[in-house]
Amino acid sequence: MNQTILLNKRPFGKPLLTDFKIVSEEKPEIEAGEILLKTSYVSVDPYLRGRMSEAKSYVAPFELDKPMSSGVIALVVESRHSGFSTGDYISGSLEWKEYQKSNGEGLYKVDANKAPLSAYLGVLGMTGLTAFLGLTEIGKPKKGETVVVSGAAGAVGSVAGQIAKILGCRVVGIAGTDEKVEMLKSDFGFDVAINYRTTGNMRKAIATACPDGVDVYFDNVGGAISEAVLVKINNFARIVVCGAISIYNETSLPKSLSVQPFRIKNRALMQGFIINDYAAKFPRAMVQLSQWLAEGNLTYTETIVEGFEQIPQAFFDLFEGKNTGKMVVKV
Numbered sequence: 545m546n547q548t549i550l551l552n553k554r555p556f557g558k559p560l561l562t563d564f565k566i567v568s569e570e571k572p573e574i575e576a577g578e579i580l581l582k583t584s585y586v587s588v589d590p591y592l593r594g595r596m597s598e599a600k601s602y603v604a605p606f607e608l609d610k611p612m613s614s615g616v617i618a619l620v621v622e623s624r625h626s627g628f629s630t631g632d633y634i635s636g637s638l639e640w641k642e643y644q645k646s647n648g649e650g651l652y653k654v655d656a657n658k659a660p661l662s663a664y665l666g667v668l669g670m671t672g673l674t675a676f677l678g679l680t681e682i683g684k685p686k687k688g689e690t691v692v693v694s695g696a697a698g699a700v701g702s703v704a705g706q707i708a709k710i711l712g713c714r715v716v717g718i719a720g721t722d723e724k725v726e727m728l729k730s731d732f733g734f735d736v737a738i739n740y741r742t743t744g745n746m747r748k749a750i751a752t753a754c755p756d757g758v759d760v761y762f763d764n765v766g767g768a769i770s771e772a773v774l775v776k777i778n779n780f781a782r783i784v785v786c787g788a789i790s791i792y793n794e795t796s797l798p799k800s801l802s803v804q805p806f807r808i809k810n811r812a813l814m815q816g817f818i819i820n821d822y823a824a825k826f827p828r829a830m831v832q833l834s835q836w837l838a839e840g841n842l843t844y845t846e847t848i849v850e851g852f853e854q855i856p857q858a859f860f861d862l863f864e865g866k867n868t869g870k871m872v873v874k875v
């Protein structure tokens with residue numbers, strides 16, 4: 545049998561298990577020009593929450609009673625396509641199915657000998673590219689500047705912070721547990737790390753951690769954490785608005801501090817970022833990320849959950865901070 549996960553209901557607030565439905569269907573038969581894929585790893589990502597709602601966005605919403613999809617690493621188990629052989633591993637945006645067929649469009653081969661397969665969903669995949677391109681294209685950090693990263697122990701944040709260190713910056717990370725804070729300093733070389741859940745006064749904590757102010761803010765979370773950072777920005781600061789996970793499950797727009805006066809006074813740039821807009825720069829970014837990994841200047845961590853039916857729970861766990869580094873499901 546071939547299990548598939550469908551969108552059953554559009555969530556209101558926090559997604560629930562009943563918003564998904566697992567069904568069994570026949571394994572597909574392939575025709576000329578097609579390949580049969582067996583899913584190996586599935587990426588769960590905060591942005592999927594947006595696609596579960598009906599709201600208009602940069603990518604179309606998931607359809608009810610249709611399979612969910614995300615970044616997937618799969619093994620080619622049968623090929624009638626000249627570009628792919630049985631035994632190849634591929635990466636692409638694919639459906640949450642144990643087996644599926646494809647005509648190969650949008651898929652690229654990954655090399656299991658060069659890096660663990662799961663890394664192609666993280667540091668050598670969408671989240672690593674997001675960290676690199678968001679930071680370098682919008683943040684443009686200069687040696688000696690102070691860079692603050694929220695969601696710092698996650699897939700994007702942990703890589704963004706390390707890249708800022710490689711570029712010679714002082715790096716401050718914000719994360720949600722003492723273990724994550726310790727890891728940011730000991731494993732990823734952050735200069736300072738703040739646990740936002742136990743720090744009573746975030747503005748004070750940021751002021752202490754950034755005595756020279758904030759030059760670049762790589763924002764993965766939005767909300768109150770970001771307000772505390774934004775009041776400490778320096779002249780000509782750059783704010784990379786990458787994610788806002790703290791508000792993805794809100795059912796109404798939260799009241800927030802008006803940051804305009806701080807931005808005007810400091811002539812700060814605040815720019816939203818969507819990784820898909822930078823596709824032309826992926827090859828160069830991949831070369832750089834691979835080189836830093838090979839040299840040992842960049843490292844990564846992952847949270848790997850096992851079992852196809854665990855995909856929804858792994859997705860929910862992102863919103864509870866249960867992952868460290870990239871959250872991936874091994875099928």
Ligand SMILES: NC(=O)c1ccc[n+]([C@@H]2O[C@H](COP(=O)([O-])OP(=O)(O)OC[C@H]3O[C@@H](n4cnc5c(N)ncnc54)[C@H](OP(=O)(O)O)[C@@H]3O)[C@@H](O)[C@H]2O)c1
Nearest residue numbers: 590698699700719720764765787788789790817818819865
């Ligand atoms: N713009 C783009 O193209 C793009 C691409 C990829 C990702 N993103 C965005 O980047 C952000 C990070 O994505 P990711 O894939 O790397 O996920 P991730 O950081 O690996 O996982 C999510 C993390 O968010 C933190 N979190 C959850 N709820 C929070 C809250 N209420 N307040 C503060 N932190 C909270 C948790 O860590 P703690 O334990 O620290 O709370 C959790 O581990 C997301 O907002 C995502 O949407 C954007």
